[in-house]
Every structure is written in C-alpha cells, then in structure tokens.
Amino acid sequence: MLRKLLKYDFRSMGKQFALLWPAALVLALVNRFTLPGNGSGFAGETLGFVAAMAYFGVVVALFVITLIFVIQRFYYGLLGGEGYLMHTLPVKPWQLVASKLICAVVTSLISLVVAFLSMFLLMPISWDKLLTTGTFTALRILVTERPDVLLLAVEILLVFVAALSAGILMVYLAMALGHLFPRNRVAGSVLSFLGINIAVNILMSAAATFIPDVNLDQWLTVQQSAHVSMWLMTLCLAAFAAAFFAGTVAILRRKLNLE
Amino acid sequence: MSDLLISCHGLTKLYGHKIALQNVSLDIGRGRFVGLLGPNGSGKTTLIKILCGLLQPTAGDLSIDGQPVGVHSKSIISYLPDRMYFADWMKATDLFDLFSDFYADFDRQKAMAMCASLGVDPKDRLKTMSKGTKEKVQLVMVMARKAQLYLLDEPIAGVDPAARDFILNTILTNYNEEGTVLISTHLISDIERVLDEVIFLKAGQVMLHNSVDNIREQQGKSVDALFREVFRTVPLEGGER
Numbered sequence: 001m002l003r004k005l006l007k008y009d010f011r012s013m014g015k016q017f018a019l020l021w022p023a024a025l026v027l028a029l030v031n032r033f034t035l036p037g038n039g040s041g042f043a044g045e046t047l048g049f050v051a052a053m054a055y056f057g058v059v060v061a062l063f064v065i066t067l068i069f070v071i072q073r074f075y076y077g078l079l080g081g082e083g084y085l086m087h088t089l090p091v092k093p094w095q096l097v098a099s100k101l102i103c104a105v106v107t108s109l110i111s112l113v114v115a116f117l118s119m120f121l122l123m124p125i126s127w128d129k130l131l132t133t134g135t136f137t138a139l140r141i142l143v144t145e146r147p148d149v150l151l152l153a154v155e156i157l158l159v160f161v162a163a164l165s166a167g168i169l170m171v172y173l174a175m176a177l178g179h180l181f182p183r184n185r186v187a188g189s190v191l192s193f194l195g196i197n198i199a200v201n202i203l204m205s206a207a208a209t210f211i212p213d214v215n216l217d218q219w220l221t222v223q224q225s226a227h228v229s230m231w232l233m234t235l236c237l238a239a240f241a242a243a244f245f246a247g248t249v250a251i252l253r254r255k256l257n258l259e
Numbered sequence: 260m261s262d263l264l265i266s267c268h269g270l271t272k273l274y275g276h277k278i279a280l281q282n283v284s285l286d287i288g289r290g291r292f293v294g295l296l297g298p299n300g301s302g303k304t305t306l307i308k309i310l311c312g313l314l315q316p317t318a319g320d321l322s323i324d325g326q327p328v329g330v331h332s333k334s335i336i337s338y339l340p341d342r343m344y345f346a347d348w349m350k351a352t353d354l355f356d357l358f359s360d361f362y363a364d365f366d367r368q369k370a371m372a373m374c375a376s377l378g379v380d381p382k383d384r385l386k387t388m389s390k391g392t393k394e395k396v397q398l399v400m401v402m403a404r405k406a407q408l409y410l411l412d413e414p415i416a417g418v419d420p421a422a423r424d425f426i427l428n429t430i431l432t433n434y435n436e437e438g439t440v441l442i443s444t445h446l447i448s449d450i451e452r453v454l455d456e457v458i459f460l461k462a463g464q465v466m467l468h469n470s471v472d473n474i475r476e477q478q479g480k481s482v483d484a485l486f487r488e489v490f491r492t493v494p495l496e497g498g499e500r
Binding site for chain 1: 311336343360
C-alpha cells in the first residue's frame with residue numbers, strides 16, 4: 001500500500017516541479033551567456049557579483065518552493081480537504097505519513113541537485129581546463145591513498161538525509177499538534193514548532209551536560225574517529241526523526257479531528 | 260461476517276465543552292436503506308465522520324462489520340463527504356486510477372459509463388470543472404464501488420429539486436443491494452419513498468430508530484410528518500414588551 005501511496009505523492013510532486021526544475025536549469029544556462037561582460041572583457045568582481053546574485057536567486061526560489069510544497073502536501077493532503085480522501089483509504093496512518101516523508105525528502109534532494117547543477121551551469125567554468133588528465137589523476141590518487149573517502153562521502157550523505165528527515169518530521173509533528181487546537185490551527189502549528197525546538201534544545205543541552213565528554217582519539221585513529229562521529233550523528237538524528245514520526249502517527253491515529 | 264454492519268454503544272463526541280453526540284447506541288444490519296435525519300447541527304455529520312474514521316469518539320464503542328474502525332472498515336465503506344476532497348492537479352481519471360489501486364470493489368468501467376451518462380468528461384482537470392460537475396464526479400466515484408456500507412453525507416443538500424431527483428436516481432440505480440446505505444439529510448420528503456428505516460437525531464441524541472413500515476403502522480403518519488412533529492420549534496412572536 002505504501003508503494004501505491006508513493007505513486008500518487010510522486011505524481012503530485014511531478015505536476016508541481018515538472019516545469020520548475022527544468023526552468024531553473026534553463027535560467028541558469030541563459031544567465032551564463034547573458035551576464036554582462038561575458039566574453040567582452042568585463043572581468044573579475046562585477047561578473048562574479050552578478051553571477052552570485054543570479055545563482056542566489058535561483059537557490060532561494062527553489063528552497064522556498066520546496067519548503068512550501070513539503071508543508072502543503074502534509075497540511076492540505078492529510079489535515080485539510082484532501083484528508084477526507086486520504087484518511088478513508090484502507091491504509092494505516094504510518095503509511096500516509098511515510099509516503100509524504102519519502103516524497104518530501106526526495107523532492108528536497110532533487111531540488112538540491114538542481115541548485116548545484118544550476119550553479120555549474122551559471123558559473124563561467126572552463127570545462128576543458130577542469131576536466132584534464134591531471135584532475136582525474138588527482139582524484140585517483142586521493143581514492144587510492146584514502147580509500148575510505150568514498151565511505152565518508154556516503155556517511156556525510158546519510159547524516160544529511162537523517163537531518164533532512166528529522167527537520168521535515170519536526171514540521172509534520174508541529175502541524176499535527178496544531179491540528180489539535182480547536183481554533184487558529186496555523187498559529188497552533190507555529191507555536192508547536194517553536195515548542196518542539198525549545199524541547200529539543202533543552203534535551204541536547206541536558207545530554208551535553210550529563211554525558212561525559214569522551215575523546216575518541218585515544219582509542220581510534222583520526223580517520224576512524226571521523227567515521228564513528230558520522231555514525232553517531234546519524235543515529236542521534238534518526239532517533240529524533242523516529243520520535244517525531246511516532247508522535248505524528250499517534251496523533252493521526254488516535255486524535256484525528258477533520259472538522 | 261457479522262450480522263450487524265454497524266454496532267455502536269454509548270458513542271459520545273465532545274468538541275471542547277460542546278456536546279456533538281451523546282450516548283448514541285445503534286445496531287444497523289445489512290441490505291438496508293437508512294435515513295439519518297435531523298436538523299442542522301444535530302450530529303449527523305459527526306456520526307458519519309466517526310463511522311469512517313475521520314473523527315475519534317470521546318467515549319463509547321464502535322464496530323463496523325464486527326471490527327473496530329480501521330483498514331478493514333475503510334475497505335468496505337464508500338463515503339460521500341459534504342465537501343470536495345480533490346487535489347487541484349487531478350483529473351477524474353487520476354481519481355479512478357487511485358480508487359482502482361486502493362479499492363478492490365471499484366468498477367472503473369462503470370465509473371466511465373456513469374461519467375458518460377452524466378455528461379462529464381473524465382479527462383478534464385478537476386480544477387476547471389464547475390462545483391456541480393465536481394459533485395457529480397465525487398458521486399460517480401462513490402457509487403461505482405460495490406461497497407458494503409455507503410455513507411452519504413447530505414448528498415441532496417443545496418441543489419435544486421431536479422438535481423435532487425437526478426442524484427437520488429443515480430444512488431438508487433447504482434448501489435450494491437447487499438450493502439447498506441446510510442444517507443443523512445433534512446430533506447425527508449425527497450427520500451422517504453426509498454427508506455427502509457430512519458434514525459432521528461436531535462442535539463446529538465437518538466430520538467427514534469425504527470423501520471418506516473413500523474412508523475406508518477404505529478404512528479399512522481408519514482416519516483416527514485413525524486419529523487416535523489418531533490423537531491417542531493415554536494417561532495418567537497411579538498418579542499419582549
């Protein structure tokens with residue numbers, strides 16, 4: 001059933017971003033050739049400033065639209081009018097939340113990739129100078145000398161996905177809590193979000209106070225210590241994400257109130 | 260399979276301090292056409308939403324087909340809400356895909372045929388449809404299922420008498436006769452002829468639950484006449500002096 005739910009959530013995402021993502025890339029590409037001074041002797045700071053501003057605009061637009069999409073798909077999809085359809089489907093509440101979460105994480109990741117791609121398209125990078133034998137040789141040496149660098153890259157990605165999921169689920173939980181308010185549910189959601197943030201900060205401060213400061217370097221090499229730190233961060237973020245997920249599902253299962 | 264399709268005891272729903280349902284106990288069997296009747300604000304929509312799991316009762320027990328509200332009950336209930344529940348990006352065909360995926364009893368061909376007879380193009384985006392056309396699409400989706408329980412919340416409210424006949428006719432010619440239809444309305448004269456039994460709700464409480472035949476036999480009057488008697492309010496005349 002989760003697979004079927006994902007089918008419709010991804011279809012909804014496709015309708016929303018089918019034009020936006022390609023438009024961001026095309027805009028970046030067009031800007032690259034229309035920027036003042038490109039090939040006409042204008043150099044240095046002006047070009048760099050304009051390019052940076054144009055890129056900044058694209059990234060902000062992508063970020064804002066993705067954030068709105070993530071919030072809307074949950075709020076209208078499960079707590080608004082569409083909730084009448086979704087909550088009467090023969091599926092479990094956790095599947096509804098998981099489907100929204102997976103779609104939101106994938107959407108955010110794609111938006112991020114598009115933002116990076118647009119940066120490369122926008123910047124006047126000389127690919128023929130960059131993609132030389134020397135670059136590939138340097139990469140090969142890096143991977144040969146530090147084979148764990150690829151693992152580290154995967155671990156960084158895992159930390160990022162865990163942080164993204166925890167952040168999205170925190171917003172979901174805030175909306176689910178806001179939905180319990182008899183009136184002013186949007187304000188209730190914002191208050192809940194602030195409340196959860198404060199609670200998380202208190203928890204982190206308490207953890208920092210009571211957990212003894214362990215220096216991993218005395219047992220591990222610097223490289224091993226970096227890997228262990230990454231996994232600890234992933235686990236910590238995953239634990240927060242799991243708690244937010246469980247809270248959201250519990251509210252939808254026991255306290256759903258589509259008035 | 261349980262003999263009773265709906266069984267609830269002591270069902271109560273509070274919104275803050277306001278009582279929406281109070282100690283409602285009902286047993287409803289299969290193959291019945293049941294009118295859930297009451298004036299506005301009597302708790303009809305609240306009861307229907309609790310039956311399909313959109314609201315959680317404050318107190319009381321409820322089972323549908325012998326099981327608590329959950330995945331099984333949702334798979335056998337076909338629910339027509341009193342509002343639109345579409346996403347803007349969808350076409351009617353997207354909704355038919357969705358229903359085909361989730362409900363084993365959804366008959367896509369029947370849905371397409373119903374659209375054709377109602378003059379609805381299922382490939383149009385729902386966003387571009389009029390309110391009346393959207394309501395038709397929603398009705399098509401609900402009635403193209405061979406459900407065990409149809410929960411129809413005010414399907415004939417707010418439409419002209421010709422449209423009422425049209426909607427009722429669509430319901431009557433398409434529902435699964437082995438299943439039960441629970442239809443909420445305050446327009447009794449329009450549906451009295453099709454009802455097997457009625458439930459009168461007043462201020463969240465069940466005032467009466469009986470078969471239409473019994474009411475006519477015992478009370479010697481129509482359901483509509485009895486409703487007017489039970490729910491009569493005396494208008495204020497003159498005001499304070």
